[in-house]
Amino acid sequence: MEGVDYLSDERQKAQFDVEAMKVAWAGSPQALQLSNRMANLVANDPAFEKFTRPMMGRKELLKNTLRKAAHGWKLIVDLRLTEEAKWLRLYIDEPAYTDLHWGMFIPAIEGQGTEEQKKKWLPLAQKMQIIGCYAQTELGHGSNVQGLETTATFDPQTDEFVMHSPTLTSSKWWPGGLGKVSTHAVVYARLIVAGEFHGVHGFIVQLRSLDDHSPLAGITVGDIGMKFGNGAYNTMDNGVLRFDHVRIPRNQMLMRVTQVTKEGKIMQSNVPRQLIYGTMVYVRQTIVADASKALSRAVCIATRYSAVRRQFGSRDGGPETQVIDYKTQQSRLFPLLASAYAFRFVGDWLKWLYMDVKERLAANDFSTLPEAHACTAGLKSITTTATADGIEECRKLCGGHGYLVSSGLPELFAVYIPACTYEGDNVVLLLQVARFLVKTVSELGYKKPVGTTAYMGRVASLMQNNCAVQTAEGWLNPGAIVEAFESRAARMAVRCGRQLAEFENPEEGFAELSVDLVEAAVAHCQLIVVSKFIEKLQQDIPGKGVKQTLEMLCYVYALFLLHKHQGDFLATGYLTPKQASLANDQLRTLYSKVRPNAIALVDSFNYTDHYLGSILGRYDGNVYPKLYEAAWKDPLNDSDVVDGFPEYVQPILKQKLRTAKL
C-alpha cells in the first residue's frame, strides 16, 4: 500500500476489531494466515499482473494464461505447496485449464475409478504428465444428462469401446481445457453393449498425442469461441469435441460403480450409487463458498468507492456528500454486504454438511441424503443468482465509472455469471428443491422431516400462529425472524401441495404450477441461509465488537429479504401490513448502524489490490489520479492521431469523401 490513505477517517470509525473480523471471515486464524500468504505471494509476483488482460487479442490472452498456469505450477512444486495450491490458483484469478484438471478430472477418477484405475491414472494426473478435463455437456444437451447422445459401444472382439459422435448436436461442447490444452478427458457417453443401452457412464479418452500434442486420429477438437467479457473466461479454452469411431481399451471406462466384463456382461458393484451425490454436494458447497468470495469483492469495490465518491449536497461551497451517506445507496449496498457474510457462513456450514454426508455414506446411511442434496442444490441456486445480480448492482452503484473495465466490475460480472448455469441451471435446481418439499409435505403424516426441513414437522403451529411483533424493536429478535421465515416457507409449501392435489395427473400439476413451486423453494432456501447465520452467531466469536457487528448484518440480511418478499409474508397472512412496515423501519435504522463500520467490514475480507483488480476499490481510496493514469495506458493513446484517421475522418472534414477509398 502506498503512503496516502484517503479512507483512514472511515477506518477509524469502525466499532469492532478488524483483525478479529478477518479471522471470523476466513474461518480460523490458520485459514486467514494461509490465504493471506497465498494472496500476497500472487500479488507480489509480476508474472501474475492482470491489468493488461482486457487489451489482449484472444491468442495472446491464452498464451499469457498458459504462462501464468505454468508459473503457478512451478511455484507449487518449488515451494512444495499442498493445501495452499488451491488458494494460489484462486488468487491468480484467471480461469485456466488447470481448474478443470484439478477440480473435475482428478476428482472424477478418484470418485469413479476402481483401485486399479486410480493406481494407473492418478500418479500421471497428479504430476501433470497428462492433463485432463471433464467432457459431459454437448451442443444440444446440458441439464439433462440422460439425453446425451455420444455413444460408447462395446466391441467384445477387440475388448474395446468405440466412442462416437453420431450427430452434430452430440458434439461435446463447453468443457474447459478441452479446446487446446487437455491431453485426456473423462467423456460421458451412452454405454451400448450388444445393442442395448445401459445408462450414461464416464470413459477416459486420450485426445492428443503426448509427443507433439496433435489431436489423435478420429478426434476433432477445437475452441468454441469468445465468451462474455474481455478477459473473464476467454482465458479458458472451452472446447468442442467430436469422435469418429475412436477406440479405447475396455479398462478406460470408469468402473467403480458399474463394470463391463470382457464378455460384455454388465455388473453392478456393491459400491452405493449414491456416492455420486456426495460429490455433487461437495462441488456445490464449493460454489456457495465462491459466491461469497465474488460478492464480497464486488461489495468491497462499491463500498470503498461510495465513500470516496461525492455528489450533490454541498453546503456553502463545502465538499459534496459522500454517496455512501445516501439512504438509497445504503439500501442497495448494505444488504449485499450482509449477503456476502450470510453466504460465507452458510458455505462454512455446507462444508460441515458434506463431511457429515460423507461419513454417513461410508456407513451406508443414506437417510439424510435427499435433504442434503436438496439443500445444497437450493443454496447453490439462490447464492449464485443473488451474487450475479449483486455484482451488477455494485457496478451500477459505482455510477458511470463502474462501466470502465478498470473498475474491475464488468470483468467480475462476466467471469461470475456462468455460475448461474453450470453445475445445475438455477431454475432446474429450484424445481428439484420443490419436488423434495412437496414430497416432504405429503409424507408429514408418517415421516419426520430432518435437518433443514425439520421445521416442517411443526407445520400445524406454523400455519396457525401469526407474527406477534408490535414494535420496530420487536424485530431485533432472532426467534421472531426465524419463525417468520419458517412460517412463510411452510405456508407456501403447504399451499403448493394443496393446489397440486387438485390436478389429476401430478406431473401435469407440477408443470403447471412450477412457477409457484419455484417461489416456495426460494422461501425454503432463504430460511436456511437466515437460520445458519443466526446459528453462527450463537457460537463464540472472539474480538471486540465482532459479534455485535455481525448481528447487525444478520438482521439487515433477514429484514432486507423480508421487505423484498413482503408479498409472500402478507399473502400467507403471517404478517400484517403494519408489521411489515415496522420491519422496514427497523431496517432503515440498521443501515445507520452499519454505516460507520462499512469500510472496516469490507477491509475484513482482506483482499489485496491485486485480487480486487479495481481502481475504484483501491485500499487507499486514491481513485481519481489512478483512473487518470490508467486511461493513458489504453492502446488508443499510443499516439495523438489515431490509426484510421487519415483514411476515414480526414476526407470527411476536407469534404473529399467522394473520392476517398474507404
Added chain:
Amino acid sequence: MERLDYLGDERNKAQFDVEAMKVAWAGSPEAFEVCDRMAKLVANDPVFEKFSKPMLGRKELFKNTLRKAAHAWKLANDLHLTEEEAKWLRHYIDEPNYTDLHWEMFVPALEGQCTEEQKKKWLPLAKTMQIIGTYAQTELGHGSNVQGLETTATFDRQADEFVIHSPTLTSSKWWPGGLAKVATHAIVYARLIIDGHFHGVHGFIVQIRSLDDHSPLPGITVGDIGMKFGHGTYNTMDNGVAKFDRVRIPRNQMLMRVSQVTKEGKYVKSNVPRQLGYATMVSVRQTIVADASKALSRAVCIATRYSAVRRQFGSRNGGPETQVIDYKTQQNRLFPLLASAFAFRFASDWLKSLYTDLKQRLQVNDFSTLPEAHACTAGLKSLTTAATAEGIEECRKLCGGHGYLISSGLPELFAFYVPACTYEGENVVMLLQVARFLVKTVSDLGNKQPVGTAAYLGRVAPLTQKNCVVQTAEDWLNTGALVEAFEARAARMATGCCQRLAEYKSPEEGFAELSADLVEASLAHCQVIVVSTFIRRLQQDIPGKGVKQALEVLCYVYALFLLHKHQGDFLATCYLTPKQASLANDQLRALYSKVRPNAIALVDSFNHTDHYLSSVLGCYDGNVYPKLYEAAMKDPLNDSDIPDGICQYVQPILKQKLHSAKL
C-alpha cells in the same frame, strides 16, 4: 433468409396477421417502410459486417468503426437520405461511434442554445461535417450534479475572450463520446466567472484539434479513457478525457441564446425562457425510452426463437425432448419481457406526442404542464432502462449455457445497453426527482388540480378508500380493474410517504431518511403510466386480423406480471386481499398459454434482420446448431491445432521439464 425454416411450424401457429403487427410495432406503414429499407440496406452491405468485431484489438476495432462511419456518411450523401433515414441508417449499423454524438448531441445543442448569429456560423459547418463535435459535460469527479462541475470559463474583458481552464484533476472532462480521438470541436460546460463572480454553468464551443493535421491544440490534453464493458460495444467509441490549460476562445463562442455576456462583461439574461432546456431533456429521454424497447425486443427475439429451438428433458419413448419454451418457468420469465417490449414501445410513442404538445405550449409561454411532463419522462427513462438492462441479462440466462457465448449476441447487447441506466440522469436520481414531484402534487392537492399522468391523484379519496372488487380470475381481464389497482397502489404509497414525511421537522431530512421508500412510490407511479398508456393504445383502432387481440393478451400479461411481482405493495396498502392477488396470478398463468402459440410471430413482428440481431441463437430460420459450430471454428484460437504457448508453457509440464523451462 435461407430456404430452410426450422421455425416454420411455430410461424404457422400464429393467430394474427404478422405483417399488420409489424406496422403496429413500427408505428405506421411509412415508419415501417423506412425502417425496413434502412435495415436491409445495412444488412446487405458487407462493409457493415459485425461478426469479427469481438475478436479485434482496440486499435483495429476503432479503425474499423471509423471506416463504417465514413461509409455511412457517404451513403447518406450519395443516396440523399433524409435526416430521419440517416438516423435509422446509423441505428442499424449498430455500432456506437463519434457520429452519434455529433448528430444527436452536438448539433441539437447548437440548434437549441445558439443565437441566430451563432447558428448561422456553426450549423452549416457541423451539418456538412467540416467540423465534428461532441458534448463535454461530465467530469472525472462530477456526473449527476451539473452544478458541481469544476471547469471554469473566465471572462477576460481586455482580450474579449473566455479562458477555459481545468483547475483540478477531478475537473478533467471525462466520458464524452468522440472526444478522445475524433472530435475537432466540443461544447464544453463550465462555470462562468466574470470579475471573480460565478454566474452558473454554461456551454462554450471550444476547438479541440487542428483542422489541418488533427493534432490537439496548445493547452489541450486529450485522450481516450480506456476500455469499457464488453468486447465491441462501446469500445468502438472514443470516450475521452480532456484537460484545459488556460485555453482562450472568443467571447462569441459561449452559447448565448438564454444568457449573454456582453463585451463589457455584463451578464444578461435574454427573454428566451430558460425552461426551453427542459423540452430538450424531454426529447432526449423519449429517445431513450424508444431505444429501451428496441434493445429489449432484440433480446426477447433471440431468447424466444432459441427457446423454441432448444429442447431439454421430457422425452417420451425416445421421442424428441420438450421445447424449452413450453416450460411454465421459461414462459414466466420470457413472456413478461416480451410484453414489456411492446409496453415500452407504446409508452415511447406516447412520449413523442407529449413532447410535441410540450413544445407547442412552451412556444406560447405555457409552462403549466412542464413539471408533470418532466417528472413523467424522468420516471419512464428510469423504469424502462432498468427493466431493459435486467431483461437482456434475463434473456441471456434463458438461453442457458450458449447464451454466454459472444455469438449469442446477448453479452454484447447487455454490455452495450447498461450505460443507459446511468447516462442522461442516473436511474435512482431520476426516481427521486419523480418522488419530489409526487410529494409536491399530493401536498398541493387542496389547492391545485393535478394534470396529465398525475391526474389520478385528484381522485385520491376514493382511491385510498375503495378496495378491489375482483372475485374471479376472469375479473382480472378488465382494463378498468387493472388501471384502478395500479392507481390505488400508487396513490396510497404516495400519500403514505407524505404522511410519514410530515413527522419530520426538516422536510429535507425526512426526504433523505425515507428516500428508499420514496423511490418505491415513484416506481409505482411510473408503472401506472406504462400500464395505462398500453391500455389507451388498445382503445385506438389497430388494423389487421387478430392484432389487437394479441396485443390485449400482452397488455394483461404486462399488468398482471407487475401486479404479482409487486404484490407486496398491493397487499401492504390493503387494496388487494391475498385471495385477489392469487386470482391475478392464476389468470397470468392462463394468459401464458395464450401467448405461447403467438410467441414466434410476435418477435418476428419486430422485423429485426439477422444482421441487426447478430445472434446465432436468434437467427430467423432457427438453424442454430450448425451455425454455432461454424462460428466456433472462426475463433483465432482455431487457426491451428496447436496454438501459441503450448510449446513454451504446456509441453514442459507434460514432459516434466518445468524446472529447466523458461517461463
